[in-house]
Amino acid sequence: GIDIIRIFDALNDVRNLEVAIDEANKQGAHASGTICFTTSPVHTLEKNVQMVKELKSMGVQSICIKDMAALLTPYETEGLVRDLKQAVSIPVQLHTHYTSGLASMCIMKGVEAGVDVVDTAMSPLALGTSHAPTESIVAALQGTEYDTGLDLVLLNEIREYFMGLRKK
Secondary structure (H helix, E strand, O other): OOOEEEEOOOOOOHHHOHHHHHHHHHOOOEEEEEEEOOOEOOEOHHHHHHHHHHHHHOOOOEEEEEEOOOOOOHHHHHHHHHHHHHHOOOOEEEEEOOOOOOHHHHHHHHHHHOOOEEOOEOHHHOOOOOOOEHHHHHHHHOOOOOOOOOOHHHHHHHHHHHHHHHHO
16 A cells, blocks of 8 residues: 655765666656765765755655755755755755754754655654654644644654554
8 A cells, every 4th residue: 555665875876876766657656766865075965965956866756865864954944955956856855854853843854945755753753863743843834835734632642652652
């Protein structure tokens, strides 16, 4: 039942993604091309833009910014999302972890810059090395042009379920 396949290479070498992208497309899945965000003299904004253009030409239907080490900062997120959205006309998703404590702020700046999807976790399973809490992000966006339309009362019911699981 999985129909979105997030395809990445920890080295950000698009040559290592070609076979997986081709196969996902052959199987009728949604191939999500992923850049693994990192910092170094060679991992620049321009390099990330070049990479997503290559991924788009390889046939991906969306791009995911995978910040698995929680290295993104809010304003870096804003610039990265803005530039990727200008470079390719496919959805851009943000996947960032809370390890550094910046995930919620990165999500907010990403949303303001036009990101299409963000990854979150229900609050009992959020924070730390996980993601920003779903309920907090929904509440922060409520009543704005970015309102998710998700019902916080229903999310609280889901939260209660996961609180029980967390206790176990």
